[in-house]
Amino acid sequence: MTMIFEIWSPHLVGDNRLVCDITAANMPLINRLTDDWVSKCLSKIGIDASVAEWSLEPSRTNYYSLFLDSADWRDRWRASWTLTVRLDKSATPLSSSFRSLPIPFDDHDPTWDFNDYDNIHRDRYMLLFAARDADLRLHIEDSAYRAAHQIGAVGAKVTSVSFCEYDDMWREARVRFQSTDAACLMSSFDVVLNDIRQQRFTVNWAALW
DSSP states (O other): OOOOEEEEEEEEETTTEEEEEEEESSSOOOSSOOHHHHHHHHHHHTOOSOEEEEEEEEEEESTTOSOTTOSSHHHHSEEEEEEEEEESSOOOOOOGGGGTSOEEEOOOOTTOOGGGTTGGGSSEEEEEEEEOSHHHHHHHHHHHHHHHHHHHHTTOEEEEEEEEEETTTEEEEEEEEEOTTHHHHHHHHHHHHHHHHHTTOBOSGGGGO
């Protein structure tokens, strides 16, 4: 069967909330999802709990790009979705092996229609970067808030800044922002991304391994 989606970086927040990122590995995308799709996603990850409630946040992000040096900004900022699921009970901690490579997932979202292609991600973005080095992990918050200030200064609306620790392996920062004029502002966003890279943070998942 042809792989439709990839599940990235699943992790538990507390003991009953799962967060993961999803990208399209083929033509079909995600629209609204269904309860059944989310339940199958949990099963694929290996979560031994049921869904109590869930939410979905689309964005374009640098981190899962396969073409970070592409001339087309839509390749550099790849369409993704962050799925957050509150579980009906505490879940067994996930193995760190899940974080090394994307998990293939082959269920089509029945709520998606080809005519909606790419509309969902029109104005939502997520600058995502990570640090494995212990010293960099200590400074990642300062760099994330500085990046958020730079993004806001060029006219985008920063909606959240958050952080995630993956055991003792690495730490992630996520700066979410919105812009209705991304095509014009993308060069400014890329300057921020390159500044993060110059600070020796990892701006693409493949560089962690």
